[in-house]
Amino acid sequence: MTEHRIFTTSFASVYPHYVAKAEKKGRSKAEVDQIVRWLTGFSQDELDRQLARQTDFRTFFAEAPDPHSARSEIKGVVCGVRVEEVADPLMREIRRLDKLVDELAKGKAMEKILRG
Template sequence: MVRHKIFTMSFSKVYPHYVKKAENKGKTKSQVDELIRWLTGYTQEGLENQLKKDNDFETFFAEAPQMNPSRKLIKGVICGIRVEDIEDSLMQDIRYLDKLIDELARGKKFENIKRH
């Protein structure tokens, strides 16, 4: 099976891009962190520890305390592919995160981003 390059990319190297994308649209780092915590179950301290460890995406998601079951309610297109149709679970979780950050940057109501 082909391993995608993003699986081995450092989460801590991509994280600043998530923050920058949000801040460029008037959102905050704390909102980005809140969405990541909502998705993964990390505490703020746990998230900061992951960033310090410089783990890759695969490890970041593998060590997530509790992936939010409501993430399956995230629908739509990211990178030209419908997130709900992605078969690889790790790739799907990565794209869920991309979709959350994209919705934040587009100004979607914050509480609506976190599906209930």
């Protein structure tokens, strides 16, 4: 079986879509960055470096310094897929990020998005 092409897609090429989705609903780039930092443990400087390096999703998540322990609480459906049932660990991380951005765009409070 061949791997999904999103694994080798650069995070930087998808990131503007996350930001656009959030901004279209009145949220901000800073909030998207906060979600990414919460999920991965990257600092803002580290996140900016990942974007500048055009890191692919596989490397992006592999280099995440401190994936949040509460990320397993991210549940629900995004893109027609139940996040907690995704078998591939990397795809599950990508879907978790998709779900968080989706919650942001739907107006959910940041403290609930960040499972606080």
